[in-house]
Amino acid sequence: MLVLTRKQNxxxxxxxxxxxxxxxxxxxxxxxxxxAPKNVDIxxxxxxxxxxxENNEATKTETNMLEKINEYFKKES
Structure with missing residues (x-):
């Protein structure tokens, strides 16, 4: 970590x-x-x-949904 000392302004x-x-x-x-440029999130x-x-939880949910869909189609075959 870089530590700098700065005064007001x-x-x-x-x-x-x-x-x-x-x-x-x-x-x-x-x-x-x-x-900063507008494309930089701050x-x-x-x-x-x-x-x-939240992004990690959403990714897990999508994976679970895909697994359930896959299981559904395996049962239908």
């Missing part, structure tokens, strides 16, 4: 097209602004993990 760059700027520091909270980590979990 200072930025870091990720690659050529993602800029993260420290907008405000209020007590224990830091507000950051992110400039989420808070807890939201990202929730999306990943």
């Amino acid at each position: 200072e930025s870091i760059m990720i690659g050529n097209d993602i800029e993260i700027t420290v907008l405000a520091i209020e007590g224990e909270q830091v507000k950051v602004g992110i400039n 989420h808070r980590k807890e939201v990202y993990l929730s999306i990943q979990q």
Whole structure:
């Protein structure tokens, strides 16, 4: 993990097209602004993990459905 120190209104760059700027520091909270291309998804980590979990559950459901359909057709043969 890379650790950087930034003051308010200072930025870091990720690659050529993602800029993260420290907008405000209020007590224990830091507000950051992110400039990135529209095709880059940006989420808070807890939201990202929730999306990943939902995607994994949806994949399992689809697999179960395919197995049930396969079993159905085997019985019909």
